[in-house]
Amino acid sequence: MSGVLRRPRIAIIGAGMSGICFGALLLRAGIDTFTIYEKSDRTGGTWRDNTYPGIACDVPSRFYQYSFARNPGWTRVMSPGAEIDAYFEKVARDTGVHDRIRFRTEVTRIDRTDHAWTVTTADGSTAEHDFVVSATGILHHPRYPDIDGLDTFAGAAFHSARWDHDAALDGRRVALIGTGSTGAQIIGDLAGRAGELVVFQRTPHWVMQIGNPEFSAFNAWLHRRFPRYDALTYHGWRLFIESFSPALLRPGLARRFARWQIKRQLRQVEDPVLREKLTPDFEPMCRRLVISSNFYDAIQRDDVTLVTTGIERIEPTGVRTTDGVLHPCDVLVLATGFDAHAYLRPIAMTGPDGRTLAEAWVDGPRAYRTVTVPGFPNFFLFMGPNSPVGNYSLVAIAEAQAGFMLGWIERWRRGEIETTAPSEAATAAYYEAVDAALPDTVWATGCTSWYVGQGGRVEVYPWTPRHFRATLATVEEDDHLTTGA
Template sequence: MPKTVVARAIARQRQPRIGIVGAGISGIAAAAALQRAGFGEFTIFEKGSDFGGTWRENSYPGLVCDVPSRYYQFSFAMNPEWSRLYSTGPEIKEYLCRVARERGLDRHTRFGIEVVGAEFSGEDWRVTTSTGDVERFDFLLCATGFLHHPRVPTIPGLAEFTGPVMHSARWDHAVELTGKRVGVIGTGSTGTQLVSALAGQVPKVVLFQRTAQWILPTVNREYTRVAKTVYRRLPTLGRAAYACNRAAFALFSRGLVHPGLTRRFIQWVVARNLGSVRDPELRRQLTPDYQAMCKRLVVSDRFYKAIQRPDVELVTSGIDRVDAHGVVTADGRRHDLDVLVLATGFDAHAFMRPMAITGADGRTLDQAWAEGPRAFEGVMMPDFPNLFMLVGPHSPVANHPLTAVAEAQSARIVGWLRRWRAGEFTTVAPTAAATARYNARMRAAAPSTVWATGCQSWYLGKDGIPELWPWTPGAYEKLIRREPDPADYTVSPSAPAHRVAGRK
């Protein structure tokens, strides 16, 4: 059927008012999916000044993605110009901004506007913004992600430090590090990247380690000019590289959720990599007491080299307090510093909060999540009709590209919007029973995952059970892309009147 005929048919159908909260990876993926499906009218609210989400918020030295560039991208917007095997933060942000602007998403986006609340009226969502405006939408898509609320540790005396103190996600580029002694608190991916970048660039780096990390070795090679030209002229090569990376991650993911050969192989690889640390005592201090991948696996080709430098110090004694001039550890030693960096991660269980969200019959999000975040298939919740989440609770996010997760979830959301546009229903939400069964199955499968093998991480919920999808990402995509089972949802009948897009 000709595209013009399809376009006219869509125009005759009722058009939904769609609000999207967030213009990061998942917001861009959702908006692009809406456009491809013929939903041209939607509003994106972005509290920041540009696209990019966590890649806009984070700009610290040494920032590099731990997923290969040719997989950490949208399947509908392959980039032949990646500079390295693993892209830097600025390069990923530039890519996301380019994808968004090429699709005209800036015309749909209100930057510097934060959504502070949303209430379901019984017919639609009434969204309140930081400017005090209230707007109404038939569907609300929460593309807020989960790595955007920095976690600041409670350390006695932190406010007394006279030098600059900054969280890695709030990097102050006005702070001059030349000639400064820099302390880094935190040893996850961010902490290891910071130490790797700062080593040799400042007189002294002190890394305060609470928990040692397993490091997966890699070589972050540059793509040559010839390679970029070939990828540019042969788009099929880019798609093939994407598919190869996908297959490799599928194999890797089996080790996350099933004991066996893959898990043992990864353990052997990281243990062998640790053997590159020559000093036996330093190697002992860097040896984790848990199984590889129990925490998010750190990928680095530079950290072990950096930590062995004479101008880099590893401190494993716990932090007692901070004073005006440095950090005092539990062994009574004071470490004099000029700058203190908090590489302490995020509140990964906040999701849409602190937005005040109220669903049907006055049920609030805080009430629904009193025992921890819960969702149905990662995208919907009972009692919150026509509200969708992207990269929501229990999504497959452990060392898996969020671009792929967001694309799969966007396809599910578009499927529901098409049904609404065709007049099949007015509101939809999963039933409480279906949501309970879904979460019970995940909890039953969680003990076999590597995240339940005995470590503390942000993957765990209040009850100590991993709050991640406990099967392979491929299994999740198969689930989320299938036709929904009508028995799992409460669907209200369609209103007889058609509505023109944008009408209030």
């Protein structure tokens, strides 16, 4: 074995949070032979695409950041979207990742030959890579509702992730479809700005209304002046977020207390009729808990109307519900979420045996320890199936997954392996353990949500974040099929 490290050719698909994370960690490890393919014209991923009024993170700023590139200057406890977008752009530039991004380059195919992956882009060009990393995100592909007449509306109509900033909103009649996390944030911003805001709710959500105060200039100075204090607050917020794990993962006192805390929030709604409309019929936290600083305040305003009757169709002048009532509006906003189960799709991917990723996942997406897929050597996924995305920092998840990926790439660099992929048996055993743990989790208590995938299967990690980090920090040699250099 030579003492000279090999130089891996790595393709990273997507220049959002995960892609920037992995690029920065590769550079820190002395690996600069990677290309990030980004179909848009700049970095940011979901924080680039989502610019709707009121957008903010629902995870505290001090923890929603890279541990290796902390920002001492966050302005609020939970940062507004534009600030997060600027942070990721700054990290990409400061670390040198930005120079390795191919913008306006959409990947359409990925095919494995005997010795490499061939990446094909929309312009027909190809390039060979030793490793392929999917960093395409989970809240990326907007989901549009199947409502008759949607294309007949005469005014401005758009999805929340494709916000039309030229559309006038102040003083106008705005109809909003959807009351999930995005809808709640939009309601909190538009209430009082729109002349009338009509909110169409199909399913109510549990909401935790908490304040989102600004950080003082002195607080920012402390974080800049004392890096150890800045690191301490990062880990302090991590421990605080992780303290909610018992309520999510198993029945008991912690879940009962969390349920009581969340349900008592509804007491802020004074009108009993409105309160009843806003009361879900499922367990708190079964769906993603909506974190808002002003939802309950906004929904009770006189100029905000909550409609729970089903929508029959969209007409040129408004929304008609199944009771025959036409709700006139000037602007129509669709806060109807994303396809959280698309993963790499619509990119076509074929493994060395000719089997496509779509065929491998015909019964639902599966990934060993959320990161690798049997039959697809040297292929890694960020935010793969059953990642711990339930009210946790996706940045911390990405860092843990990146460490697992980097460990295998380092072994390739040293000439210890040529390819690696998990075995079918190991993946099946992993999912037996997952399936055994899921029934105790709050996500399996009976509700529909984007946590639930094909066949009603819950696609969330059923153990603690600490367990997740430990799992990805350990390599079980017998679980993998490797070829030597």
